[in-house]
Amino acid sequence: MTVVKVELKRTPQDYKWTKPPEWCPGCGHFGILQALLQVFAELNMEPSRTVLVSGIGCSSRLPHYVRTVSAHTIHGRAVPFALGLKLANPNLEVMVVGGDGDLFAIGGNHILGAGRRNVDFTVVLMDNAVYGLTRGQAGPTLPLGLQPKALNKPNPQADLNPLLVALASGFTFIARSYSYDIRYTAKLIKEAMLHKGSALVQVLSPCVTYNNIMTREWYEKRVYKLEEADPTWDPVVHDEKEDYEKRRRAIEKMLEIERLPLGIFYKNELVPTFEERYAQMYDPNYLKFPPALQPIEKDGKSVIDFYRLMADRIL
Amino acid sequence: MEDELASIAAAAGAAMAGARAATATSGPGLSLMAETISMLGMAELGVVLTIWARAGPSTGLATRTAQQDLFYSLFIGHGEFPKIVLASGDIEEAFYDAIKTANWADKYQVPVIHLVDKDLSNTFVMMPLPDPYSVRIERPRPVVFQEEKNANRYELTEDGLPVRLLPGVSKAVYHVVSLEHDPEGDPDEDAEMVKKMYDKRMRKIDLMLKEIPEEDKVRWYGPRDAEVAIVSWGTTKPQILAALEELPGVGFLQLRLLAPFPAEEVKRYLAGKKTLFIEGNYMGQSALLVRMYTGIEADAVAVKYNGRPVTADEVVEAFKRFKAGEKRIELDWDL
Ligand SMILES: Cc1ncc(C[n+]2csc(CCOP(=O)(O)OP(=O)(O)O)c2C)c(N)n1
Numbered sequence: 238m239t240v241v242k243v244e245l246k247r248t249p250q251d252y253k254w255t256k257p258p259e260w261c262p263g264c265g266h267f268g269i270l271q272a273l274l275q276v277f278a279e280l281n282m283e284p285s286r287t288v289l290v291s292g293i294g295c296s297s298r299l300p301h302y303v304r305t306v307s308a309h310t311i312h313g314r315a316v317p318f319a320l321g322l323k324l325a326n327p328n329l330e331v332m333v334v335g336g337d338g339d340l341f342a343i344g345g346n347h348i349l350g351a352g353r354r355n356v357d358f359t360v361v362l363m364d365n366a367v368y369g370l371t372r373g374q375a376g377p378t379l380p381l382g383l384q385p386k387a388l389n390k391p392n393p394q395a396d397l398n399p400l401l402v403a404l405a406s407g408f409t410f411i412a413r414s415y416s417y418d419i420r421y422t423a424k425l426i427k428e429a430m431l432h433k434g435s436a437l438v439q440v441l442s443p444c445v446t447y448n449n450i451m452t453r454e455w456y457e458k459r460v461y462k463l464e465e466a467d468p469t470w471d472p473v474v475h476d477e478k479e480d481y482e483k484r485r486r487a488i489e490k491m492l493e494i495e496r497l498p499l500g501i502f503y504k505n506e507l508v509p510t511f512e513e514r515y516a517q518m519y520d521p522n523y524l525k526f527p528p529a530l531q532p533i534e535k536d537g538k539s540v541i542d543f544y545r546l547m548a549d550r551i552l
Numbered sequence: 553m554e555d556e557l558a559s560i561a562a563a564a565g566a567a568m569a570g571a572r573a574a575t576a577t578s579g580p581g582l583s584l585m586a587e588t589i590s591m592l593g594m595a596e597l598g599v600v601l602t603i604w605a606r607a608g609p610s611t612g613l614a615t616r617t618a619q620q621d622l623f624y625s626l627f628i629g630h631g632e633f634p635k636i637v638l639a640s641g642d643i644e645e646a647f648y649d650a651i652k653t654a655n656w657a658d659k660y661q662v663p664v665i666h667l668v669d670k671d672l673s674n675t676f677v678m679m680p681l682p683d684p685y686s687v688r689i690e691r692p693r694p695v696v697f698q699e700e701k702n703a704n705r706y707e708l709t710e711d712g713l714p715v716r717l718l719p720g721v722s723k724a725v726y727h728v729v730s731l732e733h734d735p736e737g738d739p740d741e742d743a744e745m746v747k748k749m750y751d752k753r754m755r756k757i758d759l760m761l762k763e764i765p766e767e768d769k770v771r772w773y774g775p776r777d778a779e780v781a782i783v784s785w786g787t788t789k790p791q792i793l794a795a796l797e798e799l800p801g802v803g804f805l806q807l808r809l810l811a812p813f814p815a816e817e818v819k820r821y822l823a824g825k826k827t828l829f830i831e832g833n834y835m836g837q838s839a840l841l842v843r844m845y846t847g848i849e850a851d852a853v854a855v856k857y858n859g860r861p862v863t864a865d866e867v868v869e870a871f872k873r874f875k876a877g878e879k880r881i882e883l884d885w886d887l
Pocket residue numbers: 293294295296297312335336337338339340363365367368369370371376
């Protein structure tokens with residue numbers, strides 16, 4: 238992202254929209270909202286240039302509580318919508334927020350597509366392992382054999398690991414946080430936004446209404462911070478030669494399930510972003526005149542030089 | 553993009569950013585786009601979808617042509633919302649229509665389906681050079697505020713059009729949303745507000761029918777006082793025009809705008825005439841559509857659904873069989 242210097246200094250309060258959240262009292266998603274407001278204030282994001290994009294779910298309602306431009310789209314399609322928006326105008330700061338169901342079940346395919354491109358945007362996964370909005374069905378991150386209260390039998394499907402999926406598909410920043418730790422969540426989201434390339438932050442966010450197994454106590458027994466457990470932990474790829482080793486170590490940590498590591502698992506800014514690739518391979522003026530900012534007409538006349546464009550087809 | 557779900561979602565995002573946004577597909581891909589088409593209607597975002605109809609159902613005859621997807625294009629998307637469907641009759645029309653449909657997507661902020669078919673899109677022609685500068689490019693100017701300010705994207709405007717706000721350009725802070733909403737763009741299920749918003753969106757239909765010029769709705773060829781009108785749409789046009797040379801005294805009404813449906817114009821042209829509909833599907837979809845909107849019953853319908861386009865000779869044949877009293881004429885020439 239590009240940090241724009243402006244005189245005005247905003248506070249978290251300035252990023253609150255006109256209406257209050259409508260989540261269950263105690264919902265983990267409150268912590269993520271609070272963290273976002275803090276980060277936006279710290280980075281003094283311009284609300285009219287920052288776009289939150291979501292799909293459908295309790296989590297996907299978050300943009301309605303935030304004073305930035307936003308699009309609350311349909312179930313599973315937030316990521317491609319956000320990519321279209323960002324690529325049409327790369328000057329925008331674009332962030333996707335959404336649930337485990339939205340981003341990794343119905344919308345999972347788009348995560349794979351996004352990683353391959355490494356567009357400079359951030360995905361915040363608000364993971365409660367259930368479909369909260371539709372009353373607690375099993376989400377894609379619910380472990381095998383668990384039976385939260387809305388299920389009439391234990392979950393017969395295994396969970397997928399969003400961090401491994403993100404790594405395999407090419408995300409260049411991958412982190413995990415826990416929503417009741419608002420400061421830590423804010424810190425990781427901020428790092429993700431400052432990262433150049435596609436970033437995924439999984440935030441473990443207990444659903445107090447439907448997930449009566451993966452509760453606050455359940456998580457707090459398991460989570461620990463990577464950098465606290467190992468002060469030499471350095472997830473950053475400083476040199477392409479390190480990449481293999483950094484990935485291998487990240488995977489090792491991602492595979493831990495008895496205890497759940499929090500922190501940054503992997504960060505690599507040496508991979509060119511899609512925007513850079515596009516400018517280099519197709520159009521050197523892309524970043525200055527992206528599709529949304531290009532003039533297309535003058536006094537109603539197309540500015541395209543049609544006859545040059547069609548030169549090889551004109552007899 | 554990875555699939556058609558993504559393609560249309562990305563186009564929707566690009567439209568929100570302020571770019572002219574378009575995507576192209578055929579039947580199977582259009583199916584994947586259905587949910588987002590409905591979202592474009594509700595969120596009020598303008599995207600052009602060019603549909604190259606092929607022969608179905610399902611993967612069907614994947615590299616052959618048909619006109620089976622008229623109803624699908626008209627009615628795709630759950631719920632009710634304004635949408636434009638325009639069918640081009642030949643390559644030159646398709647060229648100009650591409651510009652017009654983009655104008656309409658920008659202006660009315662609705663999904664716009666530009667309906668062509670495999671036959672037309674795979675045809676190479678020698679043609680006079682078209683003049684793109686002869687069609688005015690029209691797009692509403694974005695509202696730009698002096699200072700950053702909260703704005704209502706869904707103001708209850710008289711003409712139903714949303715204000716054009718662009719992220720990062722307008723200095724506006726606003727919400728775009730797929731749920732029913734209040735003017736600020738936040739979910740709202742208040743009975744009175746639901747109806748107001750619904751009416752506001754639907755008002756765009758009247759506006760389109762008022763503003764879209766007649767030549768983009770229907771075109772008439774042949775003598776105005778013809779007793780018989782051949783009625784068709786899309787890429788049967790060149791073959792019908794060729795056949796008319798052998799059918800003096802017969803007229804041809806080409807339907808171009810199929811949604812919103814120009815019932816007044818169609819009624820005016822067909823009043824007092826016998827009608828022969830010709831099209832590349834089994835059901836005679838355009839004949840049913842005309843009956844639905846105008847009450848005019850087709851005198852005969854000639855249909856073809858073997859994956860091949862209708863030829864000029866078949867048009868002549870259809871006319872002869874119509875004269876001989878056949879009501880349903882099945883054409884089946886191979887090419
Ligand atoms: C195509 C489609 N299928 C199903 C639904 C119903 N639906 C709404 S939200 C949701 C799941 C939400 O779960 P998640 O994304 O994890 O969000 P949470 O509510 O848990 O925060 C489902 C299945 C829908 N809106 N659209």
